[in-house]
Amino acid sequence: MINESALLESKTLRGSVLERTDVLDRVKALSLLPDGMHVTTAMVAAYFQVRVKAIRSLVMDHRAELEANGYHVLTGTELSAFKALSGIQSRTPSLALFSRRAVLNVAMLLRDSEVARQVRVYLLDMEYLARTQPVxxxxxxxxxxxxxxxxxxxxxxxxxxxxxxxxxxxxxxxxxxxxxxxxxxxxxxxxxxxxxxxxxxxxxxGVRDDRPAVGVMAAMDAMNGSAFERHIAKLLSRDGCTNVVVQGGHGDRGVDVIGLTADGRRLVVQCRYAPYLSISSPDIQKFIGSAKVLYSAEVALFVATCPFTPDALHLAAETGITAVHRGVLEEWSAGEPLKVLE
The missing domain is CATH 1.10.287 (Helix Hairpins)
Structure with missing residues (x-):
């Protein structure tokens, strides 16, 4: 049986199992860009729970191998066309994209990631089973x-x-x-x-408490902003909220969804569809004014498909804003109710 060390060291062995990209979603749901085919460097880092710097360093060391498996960098008109197609609003002059094969390639190269290690273990287990079956x-x-x-x-x-x-x-x-x-x-x-x-x-x-349902975030990341707001409204209604109205768009005064909780409290929601960004303190500050001053909300949710910075989380906790970051959103969408709505 191929061992993990050999997989880390041998390009030939890595190449022999690169077709098994399904193991990525078996270990952890891999969210894709709206094109359904690629992920950004930040999304790869989020999947493997490492810093973006670690992924960029790995690309520098193994660029040729990764490019052979679907890694490429968009610039110029190619980047503009991709932004228009996918809805990405990045202002950077270039955008690095990874295919699923390239992400699996990263899993076989990234040493300091527990998620990458789990992918390798699962991959080797499946390969072992395939090799030991009768012809x-x-x-x-x-x-x-x-x-x-x-x-x-x-x-x-x-x-x-x-x-x-x-x-x-x-x-x-x-x-x-x-x-x-x-x-x-x-x-x-x-x-x-x-x-x-x-x-x-x-x-x-097997199903584990710390492993979200496969496909939940992948489906959400394929939505556009309006579809995401409607999805959040459905989750609120599912959890007993009433008078739920989606009012996102021009003139919404910083609030996308309003309604009442099951026990009658005034509810407002800011929805941020941005899998490739992070929610920062200024984002929370703007929402505080809208939620507390303009709407006199008793329950205020800031729901995002991306992470929140530590400062943003701290500010939200101090001001009574419920930060529904990517991890909480995944659990909520999979059926776990939000405690603040109970």
Whole structure:
């Protein structure tokens, strides 16, 4: 079985598994730009929970390999056309984009990221299963049925056939007793390792509290600003809010959605569709004036598809603004109600 160190060091080994981009979403939902194909450097850093500087440094060291797998930088008219198509409002003279293959390539190069390590582990587990299947028994796309067959094979062949056979031979043999005991120990060791491998794969594939539902943010990142505001309004209605009105656009005075909570409190929401930016203190300051002064809101939500800076989070907490950042938004969209609305 290929080990993680070999994958980190060998370009050839990395190239042999680059088609398995589905493992990215199995470990953590990978949000894409509205074109449904690419992510920015900041989005890659957010996925792997590292600094943007770490991704840029990795690109400098492995640029040729990454470019071969879909990394490229847009400039000039190509950048203008992409901005118009995707709705990106970046003012930078260039924009680096990563394909899903390039993101998987990053996962196989990035050492100081727990998410990247999980991707590698999952990738190696799936590769191991593919390599150990009989030639006339292709690997099914349904990994759960594959796991069931592994369990059955382990239980029947090792547990009910091979080990009992060694037990019987050991009881009746004198001359080769030590050798048979050693062989039986080896078989039992293999059985334990296969069970451990299966348990690890189940752990990676299973639903975990810290792993959001696949596709939730990907679908949201494909929305435009108006669709995002309507999505937030639906979430509010789902959680018992009434008189919910979307008023985003010109003349909204800094508030996109208004309504009443289930217990009758005045509610206002600022929606910020910006997966490639961060919410800063000035953004919160503007919303405070609108929410508290113009609308006399009792519940004020600032909902964004991107992270909030530490200063912005601190200011929001001080002034009674509920910051619904990307992580909270993902959980809310997946069915977890916001506590402030209860």
């Amino acid at each position: 006339n028994n292709p690997v099914p796309t349904d990994t759960s049925s594959l796991d069931d067959r592994i369990d059955q094979r382990i239980t029947h062949i090792l547990g009910k056939t091979v080990v009992p056979m060694f037990n019987a031979l050991i009881e009746t043999s004198g001359e080769h007793r030590k050798e048979l005991i050693a062989l039986r120990t080896g078989v039992q060791r293999i059985e334990r390792r296969l069970h451990q491998h299966h348990a690890r794969l189940k752990r990676l594939e």
